[in-house]
Amino acid sequence: MSEGVSVADAAFGDATYGDARFDSRARARLSADLGISDEWAYIFQVHGTAFVAATGPGNCGEADIILTTVPGLPVAIATADCVPIVLWSETTVAVVHAGWRGASAGVVRTAIHAMESDGVPVNRAAIGPAICRSSFEVGEDVLALFPGFGSTTDWGTPAVDLVGAIRDQLGAIPHVVEEICTFEDAAYYSYRRDATKGRQVTVAWLPNG
Numbered sequence: 001m002s003e004g005v006s007v008a009d010a011a012f013g014d015a016t017y018g019d020a021r022f023d024s025r026a027r028a029r030l031s032a033d034l035g036i037s038d039e040w041a042y043i044f045q046v047h048g049t050a051f052v053a054a055t056g057p058g059n060c061g062e063a064d065i066i067l068t069t070v071p072g073l074p075v076a077i078a079t080a081d082c083v084p085i086v087l088w089s090e091t092t093v094a095v096v097h098a099g100w101r102g103a104s105a106g107v108v109r110t111a112i113h114a115m116e117s118d119g120v121p122v123n124r125a126a127i128g129p130a131i132c133r134s135s136f137e138v139g140e141d142v143l144a145l146f147p148g149f150g151s152t153t154d155w156g157t158p159a160v161d162l163v164g165a166i167r168d169q170l171g172a173i174p175h176v177v178e179e180i181c182t183f184e185d186a187a188y189y190s191y192r193r194d195a196t197k198g199r200q201v202t203v204a205w206l207p208n209g
Helices: 024-034 100-105 107-118 162-170
Strands: 010-012 041-044 051-053 058-062 065-068 075-079 083-088 093-098 124-127 150-152 158-160 175-177 200-204
Touching: 024 200, 041 065, 051 107, 065 075, 065 107, 075 083, 075 093, 083 107, 083 162, 083 200, 093 100, 093 107, 093 200, 100 107, 100 162, 107 162, 124 162, 162 175
Parallel strands: 041 058, 041 075, 051 065, 124 175
Antiparallel strands: 010 200, 065 093, 075 200, 083 093, 083 124, 150 158
16 A cells, blocks of 8 residues: 555445436435435446447446546446556556456556557556455456466355455555455455356546646
């Protein structure tokens, strides 16, 4: 965790707000709490590495990275164990959905490269609540995709430290991590724990002015 990294322009929701991408009342309530517009841009996540650039609110299609250069436009994803990541530069903000498929395929690096295509470096990041290394049980095929990030579950089976792998992919970018495990904390939706269809949102924005 890096000291002094601001996450003032993002929020990691919990099950209280649910999937505020599609629940307009939850979105309005969360937006009011955050002091942002309730007109969000969002994506349908497909566990890949595609990105979209949002210029206005609404459905931006299938992708796992949504970014914008429009001040005041909230961009959002939803998760229930996968890792939500927010990246900022001076001109762009991106929100990234990273499950093991996306993380192993390079979704984090794709997001960084997309943001830095205008020559402005990513200068901070935040990782939100996600399944932790003591709960993310995987098979040997998935374990092999993350050399150096193998772990063991609390019940003694092979696991992956997905958050650790993503932190490694961020390299020297200053970042903070929300030390919350969605599997272990009942305040969050967890697909691995409950096979739930529920999702919590991550939303971020560039400040106006």
